[in-house]
Amino acid sequence: MLLRCWLALLVALIPAASSTNAGVKVRLTEKGIEYGKLLGMAVLQTKLKSIKVPDISGSESVSPIGKVQYSLTNMQITNIGLPKSEVDLVPGSGVKLSIGDGYISLNGNWRVKYLRFIKDSGSFDLSVNGLTITTSIAIKSDETGRPAVSSVNCAATVGSAKVKFHGGASWLYNLFGSFIDDALRNALQKQICPLVANTVSDFNTHLKTLNVVAKVDKYAEFEYSMVSSPIISNSSIDLSLKGEFYNIGKHQEPPFSPKAFSLPPQINSMLYIGMSAFTANSAAFVYDKAGALSLYITDDMIPKGSPFRLNTKTIGTFIPQIAQKFPGLMMKLLVKMVKNPIITFEPNNVTIQATATVTAYAIQPNSTLSPLFVLNLDTSVSANVFVSGMKLAASVTLNKMDLTLGTSYVGQFQVRSLDNMLQMFLKVVVIPQLNAKLGKGYPLPTIGKMKLVNAQLQILKDYVLIGTDVQFTG
Template sequence: DKGEKMLKTWYSFLLCWLSLRLEANPGLKVRITQKGLDYGRRIGMELLKQAVLKETFPSWSGQESFSAVKVNYVISRLRINAVDFPETSASFIPGTGISLSVAHASATISADWRMNAWLLKDQGGITVSISGLFIAVIFKVSKDSTGHLSMLLHNCQLSINSVKVKLNGGSSWIYSFLSGFLEEPIRTKLDKNLCLNIKYKIQMMDAQLRKHKVLNQIDAFAQIDYSLVSSPAVFKSHINLDLKGTVYPVGYHTDPPFVPAPFALPNKGDSMLYLGVSSYFLKSASLAYYRAGALNITISEELATTFNLNTTLFKDFVPEIAPSYVTACPVLLKLMATSPPAVSLNADRCILQTTGCVEVFAVLPNSTTRYIFAGNLTASTRANLTITKQKLIISLLLKRLQFSLLHSTLGFSEMSLVENFLSYALRSAVIPVINDKLGKGFPLLNLAHTTLTGPVIKTNQGHLVISTDIHYK
């Protein structure tokens, strides 16, 4: 009835609305352009040639009649000796996936033959020359339920212009007999099995994609979620992959209390690859390391390699310390972040502002520590961003420091002197330690045997854009 139809209509509308709402904005975007696809095609064809020449094929048998005599034959040890793909092309199919075509391909196949008939047995070698081979394949790309990229064969077309068979060895009359009869079965077998073999190979590729880890370990503290948040968007000039791009503390996979803002990649095709990194990605990394306790650092005299971190150095900044420490004692700086560093991306600038507290101790000759003072500090640092080996490398430079005293065993006459000491300590000892950790980088991609060539980083309001070519080695 009308009521039931109306209910179904509203139910369908609700499902569509929910599906739109559930497709979250990505933290990372990847765009492959036509230039990137063409490079992938060239590399793929070379790898395909190498794989085909190593391929092994099962034996096959058949039966033909010659006058009243039935002849059974077996073709074994098939191997491809040469293959050529003179004309190849690849393109994006909007809304579907990728099209790959090979025209005027040729191959030379060798094998052994053996025949058996009434009162007659013979064997020898066979050479098959295939020319004018045309293959057009369309791959459909999508997202599976676990956020993995999925690839399936959508369509396969095949045509063969010529199959020539030449037999070696055996009796000459058998040559002409078998040669004439084998050309058609070989053509039929290729017509039947080539697209099936392509389908099988794509299924194997899809299985490998499903095994690919979408949660990657950065270090002992954090992991990145690379799962797709929506199906790949395929356009005529490119394909877009929207990745979750959330950094979690290891073993703690609760989403941050903020969501990614929408952002767009530039409408360009000069580079093979465009990577979009939202401020959400960096903010989730900041929160993850804060929750993991990685931002709590203790700097000792051993770690302060560029200067002697001891009470003698203190005297130069804070004269009031001199009466209490006539003999130089090592100093410990304990720094603890009180909130995740705030990340700000503006035009050509990335700023990190960290709020925390610092406690300063002297290490006495008997290895005990004596408390000197504690306070709150706010450090503003500029982040220099570079790309190395598919990783985003962040290097910090202190721009400004503000300090307020909480408690002290000494009376400080000028707080600016204490602030100067802390600023010097941060620049010389603390930030180098942090930069050493950050130098391990945040993995943006996980492409085996591939390097990024000539990457350029552009900092925009709320996101970064990395344009790069790639090189397969």
């Protein structure tokens, strides 16, 4: 199970016709490939233990006895070892698996008949040495757009086989053991490549767990399909993924495209994931289209100890005409984005620029809303981005804000007088709600029960880089 998940990640290389730039890039390093090899050998070793050696029978002439009929039955593998193995990347091609100096031990029963009427039986042990296996892994796309793998050009050889008989006339079998050695070696060789092919084919079940499209919430889903063929070097595999948010049920492209970016040389971790500013901005586009970037602020959302209350009495201290025209009423604010927020990544800094309107209403006794004024709000917030489980999450803090008057239904007033109060509303109401959403995180590309270990995050120019080791559980 562990290898299947890791190899599934290793070979998730869907060649695609599109040549658009990637929103997300993934790199598997030599360290990651070595981890996959260790898991792979354990799985393949278990698989080879399931070899079913068919019963073997025949006859040979043994001097001076003459013709001897024999049969070998109930053969079971008792031990198998694959001490030398390599997984090599073939630049521009794929993956090659090589195994050398393998060995297999098995036992079984023998039976013999000679001189027409003499019968005997016993047990035997077989030692197979010099087992070698080489195979290439071919990769293609299935009907769902996920990768599918198969074993091609498999070759398996058994260097030598030595059989030792026990019981009865075992001396007789030892006279023509070389014939039986050959028969057993050939029987084993015929089993190995089909088992390797079957093992590789089994990975396709796990490849289907790739979150090519991952649901985020009721508004958005995230697509991780490939946008170009993988770049395979001698030491790494680089994958280019779409990395784009979409409204659920409606894949509308945003009015901007991903910029080209390259992952820097890295060797310390198994896996590197680069998530671009395009990906973050596509999320902002999607949530804005869904109408999710608006919020009503009411007085019950403000801490009880705050000196600012959301009513016409408090606001009336800054805008007297409100207290005069609408005495003793509670108020409501509608904060609404007027265009997509812009998210930028600079070294060690993530900034979000947002333009919104703040519409103030007085709540009449019959619950109808009377508009008071509309403010134009330009804000800048800084984001702290971090890895949480298998998700990328964030939190934000307010840097600055600028207010201008858009429309007033109560006459002219000094907008600057509302700065402190509105900053308080943003800090204690809007930003905590935004952080609650951002804190839930957004899914990273995963396969099966994948776990990130010692994940480190850097903010670079135009993208976030995550370096991490990986473990598979279950």
